[in-house]
Amino acid sequence: MGEAWFMGDERHMYTALMHEDPQQWPRTELDSALYELSSGPVSFGPMREWILWFAFLLPRALELVGRFRADAFIDRQLYAALVTATFVHCPDPEQLPAGVRRDLLDTLGRAMFAPSHWSACGLATNAFFSPVQRLPGLHPSDSLYPAGAFSASCTLIAKYLEPEFIEGWLASALAIDDPYWRAGWVAWLAGAAPMLLDGAYPDALPLDREHPTAWSNSHLVQAPSALVVAGSAPASFLSAESRHALTAALRKQLSHEQLQRWGARLTEAGAQRPDFEYIFLKYRSAAQCVLNRYRLD
Secondary structure, eight states, X not given: OBOSSOOSSOOOBOGGGGSSOGGGSOHHHHHHHHHHHHHHHHHHOOOHHHHXXXXXXXXXXXXXXXXXXXXXHHHHHHHHHHHHHHHHHOOOGGGSOTTHHHXXXXXXXXXXXXXXXXXXXXXXXXXXXXXXXXXXXTOSSEEEOOTTHHHHHHHHHHHHSOGGGHHHHHHHHHTSOOHHHHHHHHHHHHXXXXXXXXXXXXXXXXXXXXXXXXXXXXXXXXXXXXXXXXXXXXXXXXXXXXXXXXXXXXXXXXXXXXXXXXXXXXXXXXXXXXXXXXXXXXXXXXXXXXXXXXXXX
């Protein structure tokens, strides 16, 4: 596979990724290849080369997620880039070959639920998708930050899961009794509201606002360019059926009282953390946004 963007007579080829052992792939080479096979189709249209390499890299690169536990940032970036590539190459769940939609959910969609990322108390230390992260240069202590792998994973499931199963998925996810996990969900719902309620594409998700939900290369997942016809509905990243199923499920399962209980649990869990006040402020702001935007009781 070669780069999508180049000037001159020679095109860089990612030959190192032909090694049979993915653990031997240079990380910079893998990152660059995933960006190229995601940005290339967006700018130049589909090419057989990128389609074949996406199918080759996805399962092999996914095996690497979780093997760099010493630095969750590496896993976070890799996983999110894989989700972006999937959205670029598989934009319409209804048009996927039989079984592919389910395979994506059973592999990429379940990555953050692998037992190695959890403990008896909830989220394992340094889990790559943790919604509580330290952001050097932005805030000196931990912050409630669902952008990155957490947002990418939730978005992937919301996109590919059949609407009739969304209520059950949401119920099982919110039943996980970890206060930081639940706080991450509330922050994600707040930041992703333009996508979940209004149909916006991931390129419109915020990265540097109060509740950031963008992830690696998500700016490449854009609404298709098409002639706007008067009276026609604008393109929507999530189907109307999925958005309706998700909001209906939220209104059944979340309420002002529930969010207050979760806030109290979060306070108990963070009582000994010196950085907790900032996390709780972010949660309280996100909870209020969710109450208003999703019209919860």
